[in-house]
Amino acid sequence: MPQTLKELAASLGAETLGDASISVDRLAEPLEAREGDLALAVAPKFAAHLKASGARAAVVWPGANLTELGLDGAIVAPRGRLAMAGLTQQMDRDLAFGGQAGIHPSAVIDPSAKIGAGAIIGPFVVIAAEVHIGANARIGSHVSISRDVEIGADAVLHSGVRIGPNVVIGHRCIVQMGAAIGGDGFSFTTETPSNVERAVRARGEPLDPMDGTWHRIHSLGGVVIGDNVEVGANSTIDAGTIRATRVSDGCKIDNLVQVGHNVVLGADCLLCAQAAVAGSAVLGDRVILGGKSGVADNLTIGRDVVVGGGAIVLGNVADGVFVSGHPAQPTHEHRAGQKALKRLTQQ
CATH class of the missing domain: 2.160.10.10 (Hexapeptide repeat proteins)
Incomplete structure (x- = not known):
């Protein structure tokens, strides 16, 4: 169902710019947006794509200029991905379960x-x-x-x-x-x-x-x-x-x-x-x-630890440490070792 910018902004606790009565029925990336879409242009790097699109409305960054972007209305999102979380929930058509009810007779x-x-x-x-x-x-x-x-x-x-x-x-x-x-x-x-x-x-x-x-x-x-x-x-x-x-x-x-x-x-x-x-x-x-990382058996990994992509943890890790590499070690040590190794190979 189409929703107005005012309705969507209210669900996000966000502000609007320009004409808040514009109705949109679909989310779109800036370059692909057409009239009737809400373009997700959450950072200045999307400005050129937004100008080239057919969108009248967009989610924009704080300080964006509607006239320069060719927009009639906008929702201002200080934290773009958080706005995307709320908007995608609001616009989800629930195709996996839409129209179903109760218990199917084949169950x-x-x-x-x-x-x-x-x-x-x-x-x-x-x-x-x-x-x-x-x-x-x-x-x-x-x-x-x-x-x-x-x-x-x-x-x-x-x-x-x-x-x-x-x-x-x-x-x-x-x-x-x-x-x-x-x-x-x-x-x-x-x-x-x-x-x-x-x-x-x-x-x-x-x-x-x-x-x-x-x-x-x-x-x-x-x-x-x-x-x-x-x-x-x-x-x-x-x-x-x-x-x-x-x-x-x-x-x-x-x-x-x-x-x-x-x-x-x-x-x-x-x-x-x-x-x-x-x-x-x-x-x-x-x-x-991170992706493709691993933790060996019987280890204890502390709270707020970040394990970088591809890292393999073979020992316990204290609270709040960022680790990388194989075997995983504090990331600043891993990076220093990689730089030292590179210097050795260049000699």
């Missing part, structure tokens, strides 16, 4: 499952025994939910999500397509010390043959996910061995991320694509893992 639901008021259950969903689905939750097509699972109110599970047994997912969580939560952890042992253990002690000596049979350690602990968590497409969160793997409130997990068994993620952690956290690692609140 297979155990009689003992409890479905909250207002929940949407899509086509070909399978819900096992003793599952509780909260009010207004939305479950997309081809989702499978194992027994003894609890899903909170207003949660969204997109198509193809797989939920293992003994999983708790909090309120307002979003799980993107193809994610798997609650699968068994990667946990095996050998009758005698394994090659990993022997290699550490061998100090470079060749290893003698051994009985390498791996004995499975079953995962009985499940997963507990807090409120307002998002899990990206094709990401995996393994069940704990005895206690639950835990993902605290507000965590955001990108696509293709692996969270191992018994891991604990503190509140508001951000894990970028292809990051991996090995079993029993503990991350403090607000830890950020």
Whole structure:
């Protein structure tokens, strides 16, 4: 539905410039914007693109001049990406669930499952025994939910999500397509010390043959996910061995991320694509893992740590440190080492 600049600005707590009665029905990048669009030109670097577009209205930076930009109206956004968060929410057409209501007749639901008021259950969903689905939750097509699972109110599970047994997912969580939560952890042992253990002690000596049979350690602990968590497409969160793997409130997990068994993620952690956290690692609140970074097993990462893209953490990290490299070290030390190495190669 079209919305006026005044209405959109009010939802953001933002100011308008020029004609606030202009209606827009779509968000667009500055160069591609047409009349009827709201161009997202949140920084001066987009000025030239905005001038070349057909847009009458835009989201602009503080101090922008409407006449110079060829605009009739604008919303002023001191923090552009924050404005984008609010605007994309307001303009989302909800195509994944739009028009759906209630329980689709093709869904297979155990009689003992409890479905909250207002929940949407899509086509070909399978819900096992003793599952509780909260009010207004939305479950997309081809989702499978194992027994003894609890899903909170207003949660969204997109198509193809797989939920293992003994999983708790909090309120307002979003799980993107193809994610798997609650699968068994990667946990095996050998009758005698394994090659990993022997290699550490061998100090470079060749290893003698051994009985390498791996004995499975079953995962009985499940997963507990807090409120307002998002899990990206094709990401995996393994069940704990005895206690639950835990993902605290507000965590955001990108696509293709692996969270191992018994891991604990503190509140508001951000894990970028292809990051991996090995079993029993503990991350403090607000830890950020850059893309393709990794954390070895049984480590403790302090609060407010930033792990740079591609970094591999092989030891504990204190609170508030920015680390980079392989093995990860404080970023200023890593950069100094890289510069020194470059100087050596240039001699």
